Amino acid sequence: MADKxxxxxxxxxxxxxxxxxxxxxxxxxxxxxPAGKGWPHPATFVIDRGGIVRWKFVExxxxxxxxxxQILEALSRLR
Amino acid sequence: MRGLGAVAPGGRTLRGKACVLxxxxxxxxxxxxxxxGAPPLGPKDGAGLPPTDLDRVxxxxxxxxxxxxxxxxxxxxxxxxxxxxxxxxxFYRGHW
Numbered sequence: 001m002a003d004k005x006x007x008x009x010x011x012x013x014x015x016x017x018x019x020x021x022x023x024x025x026x027x028x029x030x031x032x033x034p035a036g037k038g039w040p041h042p043a044t045f046v047i048d049r050g051g052i053v054r055w056k057f058v059e060x061x062x063x064x065x066x067x068x069x070q071i072l073e074a075l076s077r078l079r
Numbered sequence: 080m081r082g083l084g085a086v087a088p089g090g091r092t093l094r095g096k097a098c099v100l101x102x103x104x105x106x107x108x109x110x111x112x113x114x115x116g117a118p119p120l121g122p123k124d125g126a127g128l129p130p131t132d133l134d135r136v137x138x139x140x141x142x143x144x145x146x147x148x149x150x151x152x153x154x155x156x157x158x159x160x161x162x163x164x165x166x167x168x169x170f171y172r173g174h175w
Contacts, residue, residue, distance in 0.1 A: 015167075018147040018155055020121075023130070025145045028122035031170050032130030040170040041133065047142045047166040051158060058133050062172050071167055078165050 031058070046074040054078060120146050120154075142168065 026032050031040040044066040046055035055074035057066035123144040136143065146156040160166055
């Protein structure tokens with residue numbers, strides 16, 4: 001599946017895709033979408049080197065996503 | 080996936096200050112069995128918590144630890160990055 005993903009410049013993604021069969025991590029994070037199609041509510045977390053959540057974006061409307069700029073700004077505040 | 084792909088080049092420009100690892104969590108539809116003999120996969124705690132609680136993980140609190148499998152059997156544990164990298168953790172709605 002990850003082989004199907006390519007960036008605009010045609011290169012392979014340099015991030016890691018994890019699979020969550022049984023949605024157990026999704027449930028642990030409280031993101032299970034009760035509409036029951038097997039999906040999480042989309043969410044983005046920025047986690048620092050101490051394992052602490054420093055920024056969070058969760059939106060039940062799947063069409064509303066964290067922007068890349070928001071994520072990068074959150075990261076830029078971390079050491 | 081254009082949006083996710085665009086994070087990675089930005090991540091590289093931050094590498095002097097903060098390494099970035101983006102992970103996408105997906106639901107796989109039926110049948111991806113855990114590998115035999117691999118470390119237990121999934122969250123490290125919190126069994127029995129309700130699955131939907133959008134306020135459970137809050138800014139300033141530790142991110143719940145977990146171990147999950149990437150493609151080719153590579154196993155990734157979130158806490159393995161402590162002391163090493165900042166993480167962008169993306170839960171992506173979709174399945175293949």
